[in-house]
Amino acid sequence: MKLFGSKTPDLSAQIEALVTLLIEYFVVEPNKAQRWVKQHGDELEIGLPFAAKSQIAIIQDHLETEFKARFGDLSAPKVRVSIDIPIMHSAKTPITNVKNIIAIASGKGGVGKSATAVNLAFALQQEGARVGILDADIYGPSVPIMLGTQDENPVSADNKHMQPIVSHGVVSNSIGYLVPAENATVWRGPMASRALGQLINDTQWPVLDYMLVDMPPGTGDIQLTMSQQVPLTAAVVVTTPQDIALADATKGIAMFEKVDIPVLGLVENMSYFQCKKCGEREYIFSVDGGQRLADRHNVPLLGSLPLDIQIREHADNGNSLIIDQPDSPLTEAYLHAARTLSQQLAFSLDEHSEAHGVVKGDPIAIVTPS
Numbered sequence: 393m394k395l396f397g398s399k400t401p402d403l404s405a406q407i408e409a410l411v412t413l414l415i416e417y418f419v420v421e422p423n424k425a426q427r428w429v430k431q432h433g434d435e436l437e438i439g440l441p442f443a444a445k446s447q448i449a450i451i452q453d454h455l456e457t458e459f460k461a462r463f464g465d466l467s468a469p470k471v472r473v474s475i476d477i478p479i480m481h482s483a484k485t486p487i488t489n490v491k492n493i494i495a496i497a498s499g500k501g502g503v504g505k506s507a508t509a510v511n512l513a514f515a516l517q518q519e520g521a522r523v524g525i526l527d528a529d530i531y532g533p534s535v536p537i538m539l540g541t542q543d544e545n546p547v548s549a550d551n552k553h554m555q556p557i558v559s560h561g562v563v564s565n566s567i568g569y570l571v572p573a574e575n576a577t578v579w580r581g582p583m584a585s586r587a588l589g590q591l592i593n594d595t596q597w598p599v600l601d602y603m604l605v606d607m608p609p610g611t612g613d614i615q616l617t618m619s620q621q622v623p624l625t626a627a628v629v630v631t632t633p634q635d636i637a638l639a640d641a642t643k644g645i646a647m648f649e650k651v652d653i654p655v656l657g658l659v660e661n662m663s664y665f666q667c668k669k670c671g672e673r674e675y676i677f678s679v680d681g682g683q684r685l686a687d688r689h690n691v692p693l694l695g696s697l698p699l700d701i702q703i704r705e706h707a708d709n710g711n712s713l714i715i716d717q718p719d720s721p722l723t724e725a726y727l728h729a730a731r732t733l734s735q736q737l738a739f740s741l742d743e744h745s746e747a748h749g750v751v752k753g754d755p756i757a758i759v760t761p762s
């Protein structure tokens with residue numbers, strides 16, 4: 393095929409040129425980039441396999457400029473960039489309608505795992521993904537409070553299945569919607585496990601690109617069983633930067649490795665406190681601990697979030713920081729972490745070879761309770 397010097401450009405040459413630009417821009421394997429480009433009439437559509445809505449204009453602009461500069465005589469085609477998230481490989485049978493299931497875990501309690509899960513869910517949604525949250529923290533469910541939905545109960549149209557609770561377009565289910573908090577805290581392992589099974593399988597999940605699973609903190613038997621019970625695609629470990637938390641995060645990484653679940657990376661929470669008056673950053677829990685741990689385990693640091701009263705207030709009051717303050721630097725930090733996480737999933741795993749049949753349609757749209 394002739395790429396340069398053609399007066400009448402053919403579409404396959406344009407596709408090849410476009411794939412070259414994508415490989416360079418995203419530093420991605422050629423066979424992946426090739427899959428992103430599809431032809432629609434005389435238009436080319438790039439379906440990005442990760443959530444990055446805020447970057448579409450920048451990507452489109454870059455591609456057009458580079459295309460003209462490098463392949464000018466191919467006359468740039470009309471290119472449309474959209475988000476098209478595929479189902480990535482997982483060892484277990486996926487949940488109906490849920491393309492990718494990502495555990496948000498921590499070795500240690502209280503590092504901000506749930507707040508991170510909820511904010512990442514909204515950030516992924518703002519970046520163009522359809523997102524759900526499964527609260528697997530059966531003994532201490534905090535997702536309903538953080539979503540401001542603690543007084544809601546899932547309805548059932550057929551007395552068998554639950555419809556998840558919807559909050560600003562993010563769906564969730566949690567034991568916190570079903571039983572009073574004090575009841576679940578005394579459950580033994582098998583009962584907690586059964587409750588988790590019901591939340592996973594008896595919920596009519598709509599079509600979701602990502603389900604984030606707020607895992608119970610720790611790395612004991614219960615956490616190990618639960619990480620095997622949910623058909624996880626991958627995991628993200630949340631840590632704070634001090635040594636004691638890093639040691640537990642290491643155990644978290646080891647737990648997922650033991651059950652063959654790929655760890656996409658780390659999120660460092662409470663990285664620093666920034667003085668509102670002078671702007672100086674104080675590294676209360678030590679500096680760069682997350683980065684050092686990430687380097688040691690050869691996984692990326694997906695994001696760093698400051699210790700900030702707004703994060704605490706929004707989480708505790710059940711307001712989404714991401715929706716409330718779309719232009720704040722805190723929101724940008726979560727959006728950045730969400731894009732990196734999503735990209736890491738798309739780049740580090742292969743697409744599911746038997747994905748056919750996972751997405752059955754949107755039951756929420758079909759089943760309306762009377």
Ligand SMILES: Nc1ncnc2c1ncn2[C@@H]1O[C@H](COP(=O)(O)OP(=O)(O)OP(=O)(O)O)[C@@H](O)[C@H]1O
Binds near residue numbers: 507701705
């Ligand atoms: N970056 C942050 N800045 C300020 N407060 C935060 C931050 N992250 C989390 N918090 C607050 O810290 C408290 C604990 O957070 P969270 O419940 O998310 O932790 P967790 O790791 O999920 O806890 P658990 O181990 O109990 O499940 C909450 O009040 C939350 O609002």
